[in-house]
Amino acid sequence: MNRVFAILVCIGALLPAGASHAQAPxxxxxxxxxxxxxxxxxxxxxxxxxxxxxxxxxxxxxxxxxxxxxxxxxxxxxxxxxxxxxxxxxxxxxxxxxxxxxxxxxxFWGAVVTSRPDVKTLKDLEGKDVAAAKGTTNWVMFDWFARQLGADTAKFSVINTATPGLIGYALADRAAAVQLWEPAYTTLLSKKSDMKTIDIAIADSWKKFTGSRxxxxxxxxxxxxxxxxxxxxxxxxxxxxxxxxxxxxxxxxxxxxxxxxxxxPDDQKAIAELIRANDRxxxxxxxxxxxxxxxxxxxxxxxxxxxxxxxxxxxxxxxxxxx
Incomplete structure (x- = not known):
């Protein structure tokens, strides 16, 4: 019995450390x-x-x-x-x-939403206030797409806010428009379905510039x-x-x-549909x-x-x- 125990101890000593217990993450x-x-x-x-x-x-x-x-x-x-x-x-x-x-x-996907009837295109935002998370690349990419459509983004009066604040600006109609992206866009529309989305022609502009989608x-x-x-x-x-x-x-x-x-539940349902489509x-x-x-x-x-x-x-x- 003692001999068997001694053999097992010797075998255990020869095994690598990882074999005796799982490696810590x-x-x-x-x-x-x-x-x-x-x-x-x-x-x-x-x-x-x-x-x-x-x-x-x-x-x-x-x-x-x-x-x-x-x-x-x-x-x-x-x-x-x-x-x-x-x-x-x-x-x-x-x-x-x-x-x-x-x-x-x-x-990339981004959008601009508005509740104002006088805002129909991006050029209509020149001289008006736009709520955005200006420290994000989504804003920079939007800037590029807006310029492709002839809008002068230097004439936008940008209200800079953190990403969680964008939905609040849109719901309260505190700016002429709000620039945002997913999943905030879907969450917003689940709360205020009558928000108007301004087309920024992402696919067409990118295809024209790069030949790729x-x-x-x-x-x-x-x-x-x-x-x-x-x-x-x-x-x-x-x-x-x-x-x-x-x-x-x-x-x-x-x-x-x-x-x-x-x-x-409606918010979560909207996110589930967003995942299923995956287009935005x-x-x-x-x-x-x-x-x-x-x-x-x-x-x-x-x-x-x-x-x-x-x-x-x-x-x-x-x-x-x-x-």
Whole structure:
């Protein structure tokens, strides 16, 4: 008996540490916009379904306003950003902050809504007030599309607010128009269905400018130094987000309750329908290197309106191992 015990002890000593107990998940801290926002769309699903733990990670999502997000990510206070828009990544690089776009989560879509009968086109907003989250790339991309339609955005009187405030401005009719995107747009229409949406001709203008209909827009970015040091963690992070997007697509009703836990049943139903259609949501999880051509076209659009003063470095488009 003692001999058997001794043999078992010897075998146990020879086994690698990981064989005797599960390896502890790797902690990650990711800054994101607060809801309603695309950056806050998948995190509650990742946590509720434990997709981070499944992939060997323990992710802590930290919510910030757009301006605070940009400041704290660019400063390096956060090494990972989950509300990373392409143009802000490109601008950070040009300003000397070495960051890289790891993978895409959502393609671009934005809208302008109004309750005013005298506002029929974007040009009608010249000289009027427009509520917007001016610190976001969605506003910058909207600026580009507005100019393609001949509107002089310099003549808009922009009321800058954080993303959660946009719905309130629209409901209270506190501005001539409000520029916003999903999921705030769907939430707004579920509360005030008679809001008028002004056509900004996204598909036509982009096709004319680029020959493509794909517009990579928002994803997950990291500081280059962090990415180089943590290459083995990045595929795990991608897998967590990819699996979350697949779960959301397969379970839109359940997902809507996680994404909008404090919403009314009508609000949640609207989000579920948004997920099913995916035309405005544009959920499209792909490695940055797989949409590199389209990313460079987004950079070109940013340069054309002088948001980007130069071309961002090639290193802003992360190339996953084996890609």
């Amino acid at each position: 790797e902690p990650l801290s990711i800054v994101i916009f607060g809801p309603p926002s695309l950056g806050a769309f998948l995190p509650p699903v990742i946590k509720a379904q434990k997709l981070d733990e499944k992939n060997g990670l323990a992710i802590k999502f930290e919510e910030r306003t757009p301006d605070a997000y940009t400041a704290q990510f660019n400063s390096g206070e956060f090494q990972l950003g989950g509300s990373a828009s392409l143009l802000t990544v490109g601008l950070a690089d040009i300003r000397g902050v070495k960051v890289t776009y790891l993978f895409n989560l959502f393609d 794909n517009i990579p827009y928002l994803g997950v970015a990291a500081h280059v130094a962090w990415a180089e040091k943590n290459q083995k963690l990045i595929p795990k992070l991608y897998a967590a987000y990819k699996e979350a997007s697949e779960w959301v697509t397969a379970h839109p009703d359940d997902a809507s309750k996680l994404i909008l836990p404090k919403g009314t 949501l544009g959920m499209n999880v792909q490695w940055a290197s797989d949409v590199a051509k389209e990313i460079n076209l987004v950079y070109a659009a940013g340069k054309s309106i002088a948001f980007l003063p130069a071309d961002p470095a090639a290193s802003t488009i992360y190339r996953a191992p084996g890609k």
